Amino acid sequence: MKKKQPxxxxxxxxxxxxxxxxxxxxxxxxxxxxxxxxxKLGNKLGVEAMALYYHFANKKQLIEGMIDYIxxxxxxxxxxxxxxxxxxxxxxxxxxxLARHPWxxxxxxxxxxxxxxxxxDSEAMIRRFRQAGFSVDMTVHAVTILNIYIYGAAHQYAxxxxxxxxxxxxxxxxxxxxxxxxxxxxxxxxxxxxMLESGYNAIDEFNFGLNLILDGIARYKLPD
Numbered sequence: 506m507k508k509k510q511p512x513x514x515x516x517x518x519x520x521x522x523x524x525x526x527x528x529x530x531x532x533x534x535x536x537x538x539x540x541x542x543x544x545k546l547g548n549k550l551g552v553e554a555m556a557l558y559y560h561f562a563n564k565k566q567l568i569e570g571m572i573d574y575i576x577x578x579x580x581x582x583x584x585x586x587x588x589x590x591x592x593x594x595x596x597x598x599x600x601x602x603l604a605r606h607p608w609x610x611x612x613x614x615x616x617x618x619x620x621x622x623x624x625x626d627s628e629a630m631i632r633r634f635r636q637a638g639f640s641v642d643m644t645v646h647a648v649t650i651l652n653i654y655i656y657g658a659a660h661q662y663a664x665x666x667x668x669x670x671x672x673x674x675x676x677x678x679x680x681x682x683x684x685x686x687x688x689x690x691x692x693x694x695x696x697x698x699x700m701l702e703s704g705y706n707a708i709d710e711f712n713f714g715l716n717l718i719l720d721g722i723a724r725y726k727l728p729d
Contacts, residue, residue, distance in 0.1 A: 573620025
């Protein structure tokens with residue numbers, strides 16, 4: 506069952522691991538992970554920071570709990586038999602999740618103590634590749650490159666100064682106007698013929714790259 510997204514906190518929050526994680530996620534979503542501290546989180550929950558250490562030994566352990574919760578928001582296609590379609594659908598869900606929690610993208614695979622949702626996501630990806638006939642080594646390569654690409658792209662796209670075709674066109678035009686005449690002909694060509702083109706969508710670049718990677722991986726399906 507898909508977890509509910511963190512909602513607005515109430516004054517009568519019970520101090521549990523779950524409530525602490527949800528409040529920490531809300532704080533990071535609003536102000537960034539760098540602004541998260543046990544003191545600020547305690548203030549948000551109406552308790553002393555020391556009360557949080559009963560549930561989490563340190564901030565690192567809390568962040569691992571936050572990352573595991575976010576992994577649990579990723580929707581894994583349950584009935585999709587085609588490997589490529591499965592991976593595309595998972596990637597789309599990851600993008601939706603990380604759009605809500607952009608601070609999480611750089612650290613999605615950084616914890617040394619992964620929680621159950623993180624392990625379930627990893628197990629599902631590995632299982633799909635192994636059942637499709639990939640060797641253990643090639644499965645490791647495939648899962649690693651997919652996660653690097655997906656999480657890295659989500660992090661990059663979260664920093665874009667535009668999210669619509671109109672905004673992309675405006676940004677492209679503003680950048681191009683700063684170029685001295687004839688100084689950057691290939692950059693000018695790319696912006697003019699691509700970014701300023703009607704209907705340009707930056708996410709299309711991600712989809713192109715994802716399909717390129719998956720098609721490349723498919724060429725290396727080797728038995729043990």
